[in-house]
Amino acid sequence: MSAMLSAADLADLFLRFLLLSLLSIGGAMSTAPEMHRYFVVERGWLDDAGFTSSIALAQAAPGPNVIFVPVLGYQIAGLLGAGVALIGILLPSTLLSLGVSRWGSSRRDTLGVQAFTAGFAPVTVGLLLATGWVLAQPFIGGGAQPYGALALIGLTVLLMHRTKLAPIWLILAGGLAGAFGLI
Known part of the structure; x- marks a missing residue:
């Protein structure tokens, strides 16, 4: 479906993935129902088949389970959408890991x-x-x-x-x- 999204839509996509990252205990796949609700039902950026095929394609590829996130972002807004989605889902957990590591190192x-x-x-x-x-x-x-x-x-x-x-x-x-x- 890859459409051009406005800056506001891209910001919304980014913020949505930031939020989902904080809720994805057990991996990003645990938030797939919320992603479906948001992208398919609420926003209409993807249809059911596009959402399902994005996840299936990513799951068939080797690599980490989270790879379906940039595939969804790509389906929604091309390469920019893939980047926005990937950064959004990885940024909170990465910053949290770095922060905890540094905090623990300074207090070891x-x-x-x-x-x-x-x-x-x-x-x-x-x-x-x-x-x-x-x-x-x-x-x-x-x-x-x-x-x-x-x-x-x-x-x-x-x-x-x-x-x-x-x-x-x-x-x-x-x-x-x-x-x-x-x-």
Whole structure:
């Protein structure tokens, strides 16, 4: 439908996504019914088929779940709409994360921040182990090269436990190992 929206409509779109970002506990998809009500029912910027196909297209693509937001924005107002929607949905959570990180870093020596960090460490480790277990299942069940994959998983756990290496490097190493057929 991609129409040219007025500056006021773009501002409204931006503010709508700012608000939805603050309500999207559980991910942006949790606000899809409100997006539908606003874009289809109230504003008429999309019809039901356009709304549904935008979400389906974004969900079929690899990447984060929030990718449907710029697709909706694009359907409403082209590239400018995609940018406005994406910035609107990401800005509050990004600023909140940065603010909390900086606040916590500046107070890392306080008892409350130490207790909070110590309390979430086992939760984080548990979630990582659960994710690792789920991802290892195809290899444990007789994948093409189970030993290489299990060795990579073990090495990753060891490096995460013994070093301060950023996880992104281990993810990259795993991706490269898979790309070269090592696992």
